Amino acid sequence: MTILNFSIEYDAVNSHNTFTNGDTINGRIIVEVSKETKVQSLVLMAQGKARVVWYQHYGRNHHRVFWADEKYYSIEHHILREARQDGTEVIGKGRHVFPFSFNLPDSRIPSSFKALTGKIVHKLKAELKQSMKLTKKAKSEFTFRSKADMDVPGLLEPQYGSKDKSLKLFGSGNVSMDIHTKRMGYKQGENVKFTVEIVNHSSRSVKPKFSLYEKKSFFAQGRRRVHTKEILKDKIEALASSSKDTVTKVISIPRELPPSILNCSIIKLEYRLKVYLDMKCTKDPAVNLHIVVLPEAAPATATAKQPASAAYGFEGFRNPTPPTWSTTPQQAAPRPFDPPPPYGAYAMPPTVTYFDKNSSLM
Structure with a gap:
């Protein structure tokens, strides 16, 4: 040779x-x-x-x-x-x-x-x-x-989401929750602080839970394929019937987590903060807030x-x-x-x- x-x-x-x-x-x-x-x-x-x-x-x-x-x-x-x-x-x-x-x-x-x-x-x-x-x-x-792309719309603005649910089967009344975060964009390793306000005017207790998950989307010929994966999760103390509470939680963005990919038209890597109420025999009410992971310098x-x-x-x-x-x-x-x-x-x-x-x- x-x-x-x-x-x-x-x-x-x-x-x-x-x-x-x-x-x-x-x-x-x-x-x-x-x-x-x-x-x-x-x-x-x-x-x-x-x-x-x-x-x-x-x-x-x-x-x-x-x-x-x-x-x-x-x-x-x-x-x-x-x-x-x-x-x-x-x-x-x-x-x-x-x-x-x-x-x-x-x-x-x-x-x-x-x-x-x-x-x-x-x-x-x-x-x-x-x-x-x-x-x-x-x-x-x-x-x-x-x-880091600092031109993403709403990157540094407060995020808000709410959800209401009325119970008709296996209970009565309604439940509502409001979620607030300080902003959408966070660097790798940075803490995310969010507030959860829950009003339980129902006859049942609720179990608040939250998770951070990734969403991978692939696009071709007018079709889309989506894969999701949970990164971390935790729970909040259960809330009894006819009560309300406001809870502040802090989670840390894993330092090894890949930054969001938002500038490719056929591949998207996104993150969501999901807060939901775990309720038996009914669909769990949930709020999803966008989280943009920015690369460290x-x-x-x-x-x-x-x-x-x-x-x-x-x-x-x-x-x-x-x-x-x-x-x-x-x-x-x-x-x-x-x-x-x-x-x-x-x-x-x-x-x-x-x-x-x-x-x-x-």
């Missing part, structure tokens, strides 16, 4: 190894060959896109696939451009390092996300073309965390310089003056190089593509 190693590495910019809007990604493509090798071209690509797919079954032998794509940006850099038809660009025996550097678009791009029904992926890809041979490919995903960029391999999760740090690429085997002692030449990148408005065919997630 002529090509012994073909891979992509990138440098981390913080201790979490995450990137955000406008960040610079510095890295390198590694090409290791066992002898002199003719190469037609070497191309680096960076992409951010979302994909949704699920199967809807209709009877035993028939099903339909619902599918949608959304693209956010595409960056392409020709490190070694196509030479002659005979592929006369030659790299010598040994290990070669081809550095790259580019800026992520400073626009509304959704965070990385993965679920069974859909995902949002940010990745690097490299392609090495040789005459009369299969194209060599390498890829590496990186974690993107979108900056990213850690400061580290000053040390250490390589990071995305494939193995090693952490490293940004090198502001990465070396240029070389077509000679890497030397043990480092030498000064000039920065790599700039190349074009373009960000695109989100475009949604729908399909109706068998396929799998990217």
Whole structure:
């Protein structure tokens, strides 16, 4: 085998190894060959896109696939451009390092996300073309965390919800409750304080309970698929018949909880605070309030310089003056190089593509 190693590495910019809007990604493509090798071209690509797919079954032998794509940006850099038809660009025996550097678009791009029904992926890809041979490919995903969107309507405004229920079977009278929160938006790890006012003018006692749950929504071809999952729950002291009470509770947003995703048209990640009255033999009255989970500020960029391999999760740090690429085997002692030449990148408005065919997630 002529090509012994073909891979992509990138440098981390913080201790979490995450990137955000406008960040610079510095890295390198590694090409290791066992002898002199003719190469037609070497191309680096960076992409951010979302994909949704699920199967809807209709009877035993028939099903339909619902599918949608959304693209956010595409960056392409020709490190070694196509030479002659005979592929006369030659790299010598040994290990070669081809550095790259580019800026992520400073626009509304959704965070990385993965679920069974859909995902949002940010990745690097490299392609090495040789005459009369299969194209060599390498890829590496990186974690993107979108900056907090403070333009969400009602984000910092108080939230309110109410519910009334009349009892006709297995009891009489009515029950009402009012829920108040200070605002809609909270950072990861922050406390949510809410007030519950309950008036029980019924002949039965009620058991107030509450929960924080996530709601994942996937959209394709005019259809929607929803998955919910309870994150935490608790209860409030039961309220006897013909009484009223006001209770204030505090819950903490788990620090590891992924931030809300509201800027993708085919995938939504939302959170709800649900307060309900547990009542036997009747439908429980419930109030659901929106909770927007905002990302914490990213850690400061580290000053040390250490390589990071995305494939193995090693952490490293940004090198502001990465070396240029070389077509000679890497030397043990480092030498000064000039920065790599700039190349074009373009960000695109989100475009949604729908399909109706068998396929799998990217």
